[in-house]
Amino acid sequence: xxxxxxxxxxxxxxxxxxxxxxxxxxxxxxxxxxxxxxxxxxxxxxxxxxxxxxxxxxxxxxxxxxxxxxxxxxxxxxxxxxxxxxxxxxxxxxxxxxxxxxxxxxxxxxxxxxxxxxxxxxxxxxxxxxxxxxxxxxxxxxxxxxxxxxxxxxxxxxxxxxxxxxxxxxxxxxxxxxxxxxxxxxxxxxxxxxxxxxxxxxxxxxxxxxxxxxxxxxxxxxxxxxxxxxxxxxxxxxxxxxxxxxxxxxxxxxxxxxxxxxxxxxxxxxxxxxxxxxxxxxxxxxxxxxxxxxxxxxxxxxxxxxxxxxxxxxxxxxxxx
Amino acid sequence: xxxxxxxxxxxxxxxxxxxxxxxxxxxxxxxxxxxxxxxxxxxxxxxxxxxxxxxxxxxxxxxxxxxxxxxxxxxxxxxxxxxxxxxxxxxxxxxxxxxxxxxxxxxxxxxxxxxxxxxxxxxxxxxxxxxxxxxxxxxxxxxxxxxxxxxxxxxxxxxxxxxxxxxxxxxxxxxxxxxxxxxxxxxxxxxxxxxxxxxxxxxxxxxxxxxxxxxxxxxxxxxxxxxxxxxxxxxxxxxxxxxxxxxxxxxxxxxxxxxxxxxxxxxxxxxxxxxxxxxxxxxxxxxxxxxxxxxxxxxxxxxxxxxxxxxxxxxxxxx
Ligand SMILES: [Zn+2]
Numbered sequence: 001x002x003x004x005x006x007x008x009x010x011x012x013x014x015x016x017x018x019x020x021x022x023x024x025x026x027x028x029x030x031x032x033x034x035x036x037x038x039x040x041x042x043x044x045x046x047x048x049x050x051x052x053x054x055x056x057x058x059x060x061x062x063x064x065x066x067x068x069x070x071x072x073x074x075x076x077x078x079x080x081x082x083x084x085x086x087x088x089x090x091x092x093x094x095x096x097x098x099x100x101x102x103x104x105x106x107x108x109x110x111x112x113x114x115x116x117x118x119x120x121x122x123x124x125x126x127x128x129x130x131x132x133x134x135x136x137x138x139x140x141x142x143x144x145x146x147x148x149x150x151x152x153x154x155x156x157x158x159x160x161x162x163x164x165x166x167x168x169x170x171x172x173x174x175x176x177x178x179x180x181x182x183x184x185x186x187x188x189x190x191x192x193x194x195x196x197x198x199x200x201x202x203x204x205x206x207x208x209x210x211x212x213x214x215x216x217x218x219x220x221x222x223x224x225x226x227x228x229x230x231x232x233x234x235x236x237x238x239x240x241x242x243x244x245x246x247x248x249x250x251x252x253x254x255x256x257x258x259x260x261x262x263x264x265x266x267x268x269x270x271x272x273x274x275x276x277x278x279x280x281x282x283x284x285x286x287x288x289x290x291x292x293x294x295x296x297x298x299x300x301x302x303x304x305x306x307x308x309x310x311x312x313x314x315x316x317x318x319x320x321x
Numbered sequence: 322x323x324x325x326x327x328x329x330x331x332x333x334x335x336x337x338x339x340x341x342x343x344x345x346x347x348x349x350x351x352x353x354x355x356x357x358x359x360x361x362x363x364x365x366x367x368x369x370x371x372x373x374x375x376x377x378x379x380x381x382x383x384x385x386x387x388x389x390x391x392x393x394x395x396x397x398x399x400x401x402x403x404x405x406x407x408x409x410x411x412x413x414x415x416x417x418x419x420x421x422x423x424x425x426x427x428x429x430x431x432x433x434x435x436x437x438x439x440x441x442x443x444x445x446x447x448x449x450x451x452x453x454x455x456x457x458x459x460x461x462x463x464x465x466x467x468x469x470x471x472x473x474x475x476x477x478x479x480x481x482x483x484x485x486x487x488x489x490x491x492x493x494x495x496x497x498x499x500x501x502x503x504x505x506x507x508x509x510x511x512x513x514x515x516x517x518x519x520x521x522x523x524x525x526x527x528x529x530x531x532x533x534x535x536x537x538x539x540x541x542x543x544x545x546x547x548x549x550x551x552x553x554x555x556x557x558x559x560x561x562x563x564x565x566x567x568x569x570x571x572x573x574x575x576x577x578x579x580x581x582x583x584x585x586x587x588x589x590x591x592x593x594x595x596x597x598x599x600x601x602x603x604x605x606x607x608x609x610x611x612x613x614x615x616x617x618x619x620x621x622x623x624x625x626x627x628x629x630x631x632x633x634x635x636x637x638x639x640x
Binding site (some may be wrong): 010012171302303 | 420433
């Protein structure tokens with residue numbers, strides 16, 4: 001069912017409507033909130049949520065007999081309506097990064113209202129999944145991000161089937177983010193990051209879609225009559241496993257690897273060339289063995305900017321404990 | 322005057338960007354006061370104020386060199402790329418220079434620059450003044466904003482700044498990553514000045530704040546000029562319950578009818594919100610309480626919930 005949870009009047013035309021889609025199934029008391037579109041150019045999450053909406057409608061209408069809804073699911077496909085309409089990460093009118101607008105305020109300015117509405121509607125969920133893309137100029141291999149997860153939450157994250165579960169360091173602005181708001185409200189929350197802003201990668205979206213369906217089955221929100229299957233193995237990385245590679249000079253960064261690659265120490269990530277003369281200035285090498293979770297995709301780079309993030313696998317083979 | 326640069330970074334075009342610091346060192350060298358401006362690239366009042374302060378100190382050094390006792394460091398343009406584009410955020414990195422600091426900082430270039438700037442301020446200051454203008458939407462009287470947990474140290478200093486208002490407010494997540502919060506937590510008293518509106522320079526306002534800064538430097542013992550410290554006004558001191566915010570109930574164009582700095586009576590008209598498509602006045606905004614109009618909306622485009630005005634009215638009996 002589609003429901004308008006907030007109406008944002010505009011000065012020069014019709015109001016914008018913030019909607020959620022929700023399904024009520026069975027007696028399972030658990031619930032899941034899926035949020036995408038905090039940034040207007042994080043399109044993979046929106047694309048996945050749009051597929052999930054069609055899928056859950058089919059299930060609810062009995063048109064997909066392998067699945068049956070057993071819990072409550074709600075999807076907020078676009079939260080930053082103005083930014084999406086502008087085709088930009090943030091709405092140019094306030095330039096506010098919406099993932100720094102939480103907890104939001106129901107009586108505040110437009111962006112804060114939308115943040116406040118989504119927080120209020122999702123903070124009593126059992127589970128929360130925030131779908132996003134990498135930061136501007138970067139591409140992420142699909143992976144799960146979590147903050148101080150306990151053992152059970154780590155295990156559960158593996159059922160999202162993305163292969164990489166990563167504990168993220170809390171940025172200075174963490175308290176202004178939706179994931180933090182979920183955690184303080186005792187929602188088991190994860191962020192799923194995949195791809196880059198402005199692009200829909202259908203292959204990545206397929207993986208996210210399957211992973212989220214498997215997660216709903218694992219958590220009992222969805223019943224599947226096709227038999228159970230274990231998720232493909234994931235590796236759990238702690239914050240100390242992160243290695244950020246900085247560019248030693250400015251120019252072009254020309255990558256030779258792709259996000260998700262497993263690299264050996266000393267392997268080439270790419271090279272930096274002079275922007276105008278094309279002279280090769282530096283080769284960029286992997287400082288350690290590791291999984292390439294984030295890679296720069298915008299080729300023009302300043303001296304000292306991050307090129308890549310590698311996750312170092314310290315104790316292979318211990319997953320899932 | 323001694324010029325230094327912090328964190329020079331080479332751009333793809335080869336030219337470096339860097340943070341410039343101008344220093345004036347007196348006989349004693351202490352105390353050391355730093356001024357910082359331009360964290361947000363569209364806030365030009367503080368940048369201009371730094372220019373005025375540098376000009377004043379250069380004149381003083383020529384005219385009365387013994388008047389300078391301590392040290393003044395001035396960082397007039399700490400976000401040069403954003404200032405050059407006149408945008409709040411640096412156009413390439415799109416991150417807020419005043420939201421980067423915490424226990425664990427990121428690896429982005431703005432985060433690295435902020436860390437270097439913070440280190441520089443911490444190592445060379447006994448007191449810091451962080452100069453801001455308002456955003457695109459609101460015009461502000463000269464005010465000092467103080468987070469409650471630092472009020473005992475900061476109010477005595479703020480009283481010396483010639484501000485119209487001192488606003489003591491509770492801490493919240495949004496402040497934790499700022500320079501002001503992190504410097505105060507590091508026990509370096511830091512005053513955050515908010516004055517005017519972005520993308521504009523109000524000369525009279527800069528005169529007012531400049532006099533305040535020169536007075537503060539005398540008060541701290543950095544300056545001892547023969548003419549003495551300029552006189553300053555006594556700011557109004559308010560806490561959250563004494564600040565009344567008026568927000569738009571409708572979207573439209575806001576046209577102010579009141580004047581910033583006016584002493585209002587309850588019920589006085591602040592302005593109106595009009596529906597430009599239908600030729601209707603959809604809302605008349607009025608003062609909910611009497612008091613000093615210290616914030617007034619300047620950007621006409623208004624959405625529901627947008628701040629239109631703030632009024633300060635100290636309650637009687639507060640010390
Ligand atoms: Zn500012």
